[in-house]
Amino acid sequence: xxxLPLYAKAVLKALPLGxxxxxxxxxxxxxxxxxIEAASYAGFTNVVGAGLGNIxxxxxxxxxxxxxxxxxxxxxxxxxxxxxxxxxxxxxDVHGPVRVGDVVDLHVRLDGPYQHKSGTTLxxxxxxxxxxxxxxxxxxxxxxxxxxxxxxKPRAGIEREEFTAPTPTAVWHLDPIIGTRYARxxxxxxxxxxxxxxxxxxxxxxVIAHGMYSASRALAAVDTRLEDYRWDVTFAKxxxxxxxxxxxxxxxxxxxxxxFAVFDLRKGRPHVLSEVSELR
Amino acid sequence: xSTPHPRAxxxxxxxxxxxxxxxxxxxxxxxxxLTSALDGLIARFGLAGERLGEVAGGAVLKHSKDFxxxxxxxxxxxxxxxxxxxxxxxxxxxxxxxxxxxxxxINAGQMESGIAAGVDSASDAPIVVGDSMREILLELSxxxxxxxRAKIASQxxxxxxxxxxxxxxxPRTGLSMGEHQAITTAAWQISREAQDELAxxxxxxxxxxxxxxxxxxxxxxxLGVTRDTNLRPDSTPESLAKLDPVFGRKLRAPATxxxxxxxxxxxxxSTVLLGSEEWAAEHGFTPLAKVIDAEAAAVDFVxxxxxxxxxxxxxxPRLLARNxxxxxxxxVFEIHEAFAATVLCHLAAWESEEFCREKxxxxxxxGPINRSKLNPLGSSLAAGHPFxxxxxxxxxxxxKHLRLTGKKRSLVSIxxxxxxxxxxxxxxx
Numbered sequence: 001x002x003x004l005p006l007y008a009k010a011v012l013k014a015l016p017l018g019x020x021x022x023x024x025x026x027x028x029x030x031x032x033x034x035x036i037e038a039a040s041y042a043g044f045t046n047v048v049g050a051g052l053g054n055i056x057x058x059x060x061x062x063x064x065x066x067x068x069x070x071x072x073x074x075x076x077x078x079x080x081x082x083x084x085x086x087x088x089x090x091x092x093d094v095h096g097p098v099r100v101g102d103v104v105d106l107h108v109r110l111d112g113p114y115q116h117k118s119g120t121t122l123x124x125x126x127x128x129x130x131x132x133x134x135x136x137x138x139x140x141x142x143x144x145x146x147x148x149x150x151x152x153k154p155r156a157g158i159e160r161e162e163f164t165a166p167t168p169t170a171v172w173h174l175d176p177i178i179g180t181r182y183a184r185x186x187x188x189x190x191x192x193x194x195x196x197x198x199x200x201x202x203x204x205x206x207v208i209a210h211g212m213y214s215a216s217r218a219l220a221a222v223d224t225r226l227e228d229y230r231w232d233v234t235f236a237k238x239x240x241x242x243x244x245x246x247x248x249x250x251x252x253x254x255x256x257x258x259x260f261a262v263f264d265l266r267k268g269r270p271h272v273l274s275e276v277s278e279l280r
Numbered sequence: 281x282s283t284p285h286p287r288a289x290x291x292x293x294x295x296x297x298x299x300x301x302x303x304x305x306x307x308x309x310x311x312x313x314l315t316s317a318l319d320g321l322i323a324r325f326g327l328a329g330e331r332l333g334e335v336a337g338g339a340v341l342k343h344s345k346d347f348x349x350x351x352x353x354x355x356x357x358x359x360x361x362x363x364x365x366x367x368x369x370x371x372x373x374x375x376x377x378x379x380x381x382x383x384x385x386i387n388a389g390q391m392e393s394g395i396a397a398g399v400d401s402a403s404d405a406p407i408v409v410g411d412s413m414r415e416i417l418l419e420l421s422x423x424x425x426x427x428x429r430a431k432i433a434s435q436x437x438x439x440x441x442x443x444x445x446x447x448x449x450x451p452r453t454g455l456s457m458g459e460h461q462a463i464t465t466a467a468w469q470i471s472r473e474a475q476d477e478l479a480x481x482x483x484x485x486x487x488x489x490x491x492x493x494x495x496x497x498x499x500x501x502x503l504g505v506t507r508d509t510n511l512r513p514d515s516t517p518e519s520l521a522k523l524d525p526v527f528g529r530k531l532r533a534p535a536t537x538x539x540x541x542x543x544x545x546x547x548x549x550s551t552v553l554l555g556s557e558e559w560a561a562e563h564g565f566t567p568l569a570k571v572i573d574a575e576a577a578a579v580d581f582v583x584x585x586x587x588x589x590x591x592x593x594x595x596x597p598r599l600l601a602r603n604x605x606x607x608x609x610x611x612v613f614e615i616h617e618a619f620a621a622t623v624l625c626h627l628a629a630w631e632s633e634e635f636c637r638e639k640x641x642x643x644x645x646x647g648p649i650n651r652s653k654l655n656p657l658g659s660s661l662a663a664g665h666p667f668x669x670x671x672x673x674x675x676x677x678x679x680k681h682l683r684l685t686g687k688k689r690s691l692v693s694i695x696x697x698x699x700x701x702x703x704x705x706x707x708x709x
Contacts, residue, residue, distance in 0.1 A: 167463060167531065169584040170453040175412040177435055221452075242439070249583045265530065 024151065025122065026077040029109040030068045036060070038100050043185040047178075048213060050220035055097040058231055059216030061104065061136050062092065063186045065126040068108040069140065072124065079113065079151075080120060080144040084202055087211045088121070089141040089158060090233040093279060097227065098128070098135045105129045111139075113152040119145045120152050160234060163261065165268030168246030170221060172262075174209060176241040182213040208238040214245075214262050214272045221247060225255045228279040236270040245271060252276075288386035289560055289567035289709045290379075291553040293676020294321035296502035298548035298664040299509045301402035305547035308503065310339045310346055314353040314399040317549035317669075320500030321395065325553060325565065328358040333391025335365040336378040337551075339399050340667035340697075342369075343406045350397060372618065373576070373694045373702035374398050375550060375671025380574040380704060382554050392559040396552045396675075398668030402545035413440040450697065452582050457589070457697065458619065462528025462537055464587030465621040468628045472534075475541035475620035476520040479661045481651075482617055486658025487513035494657060494684075498676050510544055510664035527619075541620035546664030550672030552679075567709035569679035569690075574704040575599035581699040586639075589622045591701030592693040593629040597640050599691075599703050606646070611687035613649050614678045616670055616694040617660040626693070657681060670694065675706065682708040 036056055044060045045052045073082045098104060105128070112122030126138040179193035191198030192208055199207045215233040224231075239245055239262070246265045252258030262272040296317050299305045305313065314337060322328055337350035346352075351365040370377045375398030382394035409417070416435055423429045449456050465475075489495060490507050512519075525535030527542065553565075560567050577595035579586035592615070600606060607630075615623045629635045630646040637643070657677050660670055671694055678690040690706040 167584070168455075169582070171455055173454065175410070175440065176437065177412040177415060177440075180435070181412075181415055242437075253585070254580075254583045 025079065025110050025112055026072070026075050027109070028072065028075070029107055030072060031105065031107050032068055033103050033105050034064045035103045036064070036098065036100050041100055045220075047181045047185045048216040048220050050216070051223075054099050056100060056102075057216060057220060058092045058094050058136060059212055059219060061098060061128055062090070062126075062138060062140070062212055063188075064104060065106050065108055065128070065138065067187055068106060069124040069126070072108060072110050073142075078110070078122075079149055080122060080147055085142040085144050086235075087140065088143045088235055089139070090212070090215065090235075091139045092231045093137045094229050094231065095135050095137075095279070096133075098130055102130045104135070113149050114155040115148075115152045116143055117157060119143055119147045120149050158234065160236070160273065163263070163270045163273065165246065165261075165263045165270075166248045166250055168248050168263075168265065170247040171244055171265065172217070172247060173244050174239065174241055176207055178209055178213065179207050179241055182210045186210065186212065188212075204238065204240065206240045209241055211235045211238070211272070214239055215274060218247060218260055218262050218272055218274055219276070222249065222254055222258050222260055222276060224258075224276045226257065226276065226278050229257070230275075230277050230279055232275045232277070234273045236273060237264065239271045286383070286387050286570050286572060287389070287556040287558070288383040288554055288570065289557055290569045290571065290675060290679040290706070291555055291560055291565045291567060292321070292325065293498050293550065293552045293672060293679070294324060295499050295550035295669065295673055295676070296320070296548055297499055297505040297508050298546050298666055298669070298673075299505050300664060301545040301547055303509060304503050304505045305401065306403040308401065308547065309404045310342070310349055310399045310401050311352055311356065313401065313502070313547065313549035314339075314349065314397060315356040316500070316502050317399070317551045318353055318357040318359070318395065318397065321551045321553055322358045323500075324497065325563075329360055331360040331362045332393045332395060334382065334385065335359070335363060335395045335397060336368055336382050337365070337397030337399065338367045338369045338374040338378065338668050339401075340369065340371055340374060341400055341402060341405045349399075353397070369668075370576075370702065371696035371698055371700060372616070372665070372667045372670060373696040373700060374668035375673070376574075376675065376692065376694050376702050376704060377671070379552055379554070379571060379671060379675050380702070383571045386554060386556050393553075393555040396554060396672060397550065398670070398672050399549035400666040400668050401547045402666070403547050407443040409443060410440055416440070450581075450588065456527075458527035458537060458542055460581065460588035461619045461621055462531060462535065463584070464590060464625050465536060465619075466528060466531050466533035467587065468625045469533075470536065470621045470624045470628065472521075472536035474624055475536060476517060478617070478620040478623060479520060479541040480515055480517060482655060482658045482661040483512050483515045484658075485656055486511055486662035489657040494680070498680060508663045510546065511662050515540070537619060537621055541661065543618060543660045543665040546666045548664065548666035548669045550669040550676065552672045552675050566683075568683040569706050569709050571675070572705040572707050573599060573603055574702065575602070576700065576702045578701070579699040586699070587625065588697075588699055589618055589695040589701075590625065590629065591699055592695050592703055593626045593635070593701075594640065595701045595703040596626075596630070596691065596693060597636070597642060597646060599705060600646070603705060605705070607649055610689050610691045611653060612656060612678055612681060612690035613654045614659065614674045614690055614692045615655065616665075616674065617655065618665065618695055620661060622695055623654075678706055682706065
């Protein structure tokens with residue numbers, strides 16, 4: 001599917017023309033079967049620094065569902081503008097491995113809106129099945145900053161733990177082109193990751209890295225060997241490009257359940273806080 | 281346990297003088313340096329035209345064209361072209377592993393003679409562009425029209441043009457070896473003064489050895505270099521104290537590692553002649569020493585559970601236990617000085633009751649090492665460290681030292697990238 005026209009449409013929608021749309025969230029579900037092809041998957045692992053094996057990194061399952069999510073979000077019936085929405089949380093429950101060559105049946109729908117202290121959030125719920133068995137369940141939470149909707153439901157916010165930057169066990173040197181490279185691998189051509197001008201238009205001083213790039217790279221570094229696990233991600237400050245950021249496991253160990261973080265090396269502020277925990 | 285009756289003996293060695301990178305050997309390739317070191321050894325032992333059992337060697341920084349480096353060096357040397365060779369690699373332990381590997385082949389009766397070698401050039405190093413530049417170059421090659429090419433080329437930033445070589449960075453952490461060591465140095469609270477003191481001893485010991493002519497039959501001058509160029513015999517505590525820290529500057533603990541107490545990037549090559557006792561006798565060569573046993577270890581440094589260069593701290597106690605030895609049984613300790621702090625961290629670990637109990641599972645610490653027995657002929661801080669050539673330098677040096685002094689036993693320890701370490705016991709023959 002063509003992402004650029006979709007973004008163009010979304011940009012138009014974000015412009016302050018007319019009144020903001022209100023009303024219930026469209027309840028449409030998009031279903032699509034997507035085969036996991038080795039060549040495309042290799043493009044993803046190459047960029048996020050994961051090994052190219054048979055078991056698929058869950059970040060790639062997010063990538064597979066992404067165009068469907070965008071199709072839902074760009075629906076004129078959605079009461080929040082797609083452009084300018086910020087990805088603040090992501091949770092994927094992995095129920096056994098999905099392998100290269102599998103065909104994933106994706107069901108994608110919207111949930112919300114929910115009240116949030118800085119605006120309104122909505123969720124994209126993804127279910128991925130292989131041969132009729134649920135292999136992944138994802139909740140992607142977007143925040144529309146400064147927007148309030150009368151129909152938004154209350155919900156307990158996710159508390160962010162106090163974060164003190166540890167000594168980094170790894171440092172990542174990130175070039176500006178990482179935005180383009182991840183866009184190509186993921187199909188997410190949001191201009192804030194590609195063009196400094198666009199990024200400034202949305203209030204960022206420079207191009208920012210895709211949140212799911214940093215999150216997927218961090219998960220690749222933890223290289224979990226669990227079969228059934230929950231991968232939680234909280235996005236804090238965006239990573240401006242270019243930059244050098246720190247990574248460390250703050251609890252647990254590589255290959256196992258762990259808490260880990262990507263953070264600013266100078267000020268110690270977190271970019272991504274993440275956790276892998278065993279399910280069952 | 282070591283071989284009941286090890287047949288393999290160390291007969292001698294030859295290296296080219298080590299030179300700081302991008303200086304005298306800047307234009308010499310791995311193949312050039314390795315061939316020169318080999319030819320020097322062959323000339324000294326009169327082995328021209330001989331077919332040896334095998335030559336083993338390697339380089340850490342390797343061009344793709346160096347795929348059969350050691351065999352190519354043999355073909356370019358005075359040895360019989362029917363001498364087989366193989367390349368191996370264990371990062372900075374490559375040279376020692378080639379000695380151990382050939383020793384075992386001779387002990388097993390598989391062959392009678394061999395040359396263990398190692399070489400590295402940090403000057404003529406393979407140039408690799410970063411992933412970003414690589415991506416752009418690949419895109420450019422796919423672009424069909426001039427405007428397309430121009431658009432793609434416009435993504436190039438000056439920083440992308442910086443070649444990624446040579447690097448001592450760990451692939452999984454992105455941290456250089458020095459930055460890794462700085463974390464370990466801080467954890468063990470190794471002082472700047474202690475590091476400078478060790479560096480100073482290394483320079484003074486190596487300078488004395490050169491002055492005494494110790495290396496005259498262990499080296500062959502190459503391209504006009506007659507001594508290791510990193511050697512600073514006139515180093516003083518004051519001159520070392522003046523240097524600014526280069527590693528660990530972003531850590532909370534004070535930065536202590538300087539260019540003076542860290543090894544520089546170095547070019548060089550080394551070789552060691554090995555043979556069975558029978559082969560040595562037939563050729564009239566005097567055995568210097570034997571490698572009795574060796575032990576490799578590795579640590580999980582990736583998530584910071586252990587320091588990158590701490591593996592020898594684990595290998596040595598296992599090696600000692602297997603051979604029923606303690607530190608008191610050794611006359612010499614050859615501990616490769618990747619950084620002064622690396623050696624000091626190992627010593628501190630072996631003296632630490634907590635480390636020996638919790639990490640090594642020992643009832644008591646291994647105890648201290650008599651500093652006068654440590655690197656008595658200098659080590660990498662003074663000589664420099666052409667990665668794969670260091671093992672051969674140490675083995676030839678300590679073997680000759682044992683023979684010359686009538687001392688009995690030496691412990692050799694080399695830390696390596698990837699959280700590895702290789703250690704060996706060398707005994708007078």
